[in-house]
Amino acid sequence: MTTPSAAPDSYYQRVGEHRYKPTAHAGGAWSTDEQHVSPLAGLVVHEIDRYLAASEQPAKGLALTRISYDILGRIALEECEITVETIRPGRTIELLEAVVHIGGRSVVRARAWLLATLDTSAVADTPQERIAPPEEFTPWQMGDVWDGGYISSIDIRRGAPASPGRGTVWLSSRVDLVSGEPSSPLASYIGLVDTANGIAVQRSPKEWMFPNMDLTIHLHRRPEGRWAGLDTTVSFGPTGHGLTSTVLHDSVGPVGHALQTLTVRPLTEG
Template sequence: MGKNEERTDIPGLADVEAYYEDRGNGHFRSSIHAQGAWNEREQHMGPASGILAHCLAQHEPREDMRIARISFEILGMIPGGDFEVVTSTIRPGRTIELIQAEFVAGGRVAIRAQAWRLITSDTSSISAIEDPSIPPRDECVVWNGSDVWPGGFIRSIDSVHASTHRPGRGTAWIRPTVPLIDGVDSPDWVRLIGVADATNGIATRVAPGPDSWIFPNVDLQIHMYREPAGEWLGIDNSVSFGADGIGLTSSIFHDEDGPFGRAEQILTLRKGPGQS
């Protein structure tokens, strides 16, 4: 089977045109669209981040607060199929709260997400952003991520990138083409979080594969100084590889109105199994 051919014979996946089927009471089932790039039987961290962000947003929400930072720790393989999300409040407060969501599959926590929810107020008189702008989408060219990466999730993304794009440094716009949850209209920021993990594959320093290198991230840290809106996530992306097997993917995130936050992913660098 070619690396970009879709597997439809993997048991236990939801038959929906969305990343997830909501099975009630915090239980979900992933579809082929959530399939990962490193292993055909696992979920990609992208939509998994989105479903955790969705559950965090639903956890005891307050109109006077919003999530400003989410930290995702990837604790192991994220299996496709059925799973549960368990939410809790770690640190309650009047103006600052720390909340948590755990992705549980097969009795094991695969991802732990913690989010700072902060009080909002009118600070428009002193607002200022130092992050630079990026080229708009209409100045970019279509990029097919499936030419580089396998898996159902990558096939579910529309993407374009700037003409200055190169290995290790690039600018791209991406968007999901299916809903996060079947029959649910998710907030814009939740849907954008659901593709944020794809930043590690936007401007790879080396082509991934068994005869090259693998460089999965073990975390995803997202800070948002403004709540984003719209369908498209703009990414100003850079990738650094250290000399001792550890790397870092760093991104400035944008929507149509400009920059809104940053993301970091620490990487473990390993030779592919085809290398001697």
Template structure:
């Protein structure tokens, strides 16, 4: 199966331009890219840039992305720059642009790895077992090729805006290039805002303006669990908060700011 992106070949692995495939088609507008794969592309670029510069491996701790505009399904360019260099802590900025117009801006904290296995743990409740959760078809509620190709989805709905969801991604982020489990996770997590809508998206739009991912460890390959709660305020503001899991337990969290827009 093709990937979400292909790196353009003129400069090989140093090429900063990428061609999205039709699989990136969005949910709010099917002629634009869903921002989930481009966010994964930014995470991948940050990791590749760091590996090329530093002999000291670091791990992604936080990825904060601002969505600056819509992204047509056309060539994108990704650039990285170091804002705060360091031997144990580093702050990197990455931008995804089209035709010179920035569409996504991300800042990532990278941290040195230490052995804290004896301290590891979390009080967040575990996800329900997958075999106890009904399989669902997300494309029945959302249009777009990205949603249609996201893979197997299982969800337990407690209430509108509150659910536990397991997702098994089916499409690779990048054609012919190894991608870390962290970047693969980053290429999926924007879907959190749509896994348990509070209202029918045909009646109310609630796109997110940003996404902030915090990690406590690198995720394992395979299923991703979303423990999601959606909140709408009374003045057009909203928030989607998700605790992320893999089969070992808690991986981190993602928060998205929403602009709530009833159709009139």
């Protein structure tokens, strides 16, 4: 087992060409000896960015418009290796797959669709309304609800409290994704999105578990700036299943949507 570094400046440190060591900042909310999916999701995009930059035929003019993460099991707070390959090459549409390995086991499998970019500004529009800017929201100590190094590393501003299962927040991070390496704004933004499942709880996480099995992000434009806005709704069904649905924002307005499938069960189950 690899002991996580306590480096104050990043979620990960590079230890090999495609290997990364998590710091204490990557600690999970459900269990502090696991990685939170948020920074790991950003790390996957960081590795995809590196893969595209090193490609003999780089995907010029293509933009990531959807990425889906399937969580295959426990994500230990240990060194991980990320492999990336092209599943469907193309000049206007391309599909990539990234797999996160820990201890010789695949723990996350992600697929990313890249689409050609062209000027559609004349018809750009969305019926989704903008949320108020971060400066109009109130600082929130999310650590009062959740544990873990990741939760402690982010700046959170929350809108007026709503009913259980509804919440709107702005998030930004105080640390880098990878120590000593610049990350794209997209990787940094996606590194915040999985937080959505914890901002609008239906029931106390001290009484119920509702971890997400996946994370799917759809984008209709590239996020800008350091803040990620999450306008989130959480629904629990009657048979142990749930769904977290989020409209994603940046300082300009809505940028897309995120969905997370939940497994819902009482902590006292036995």
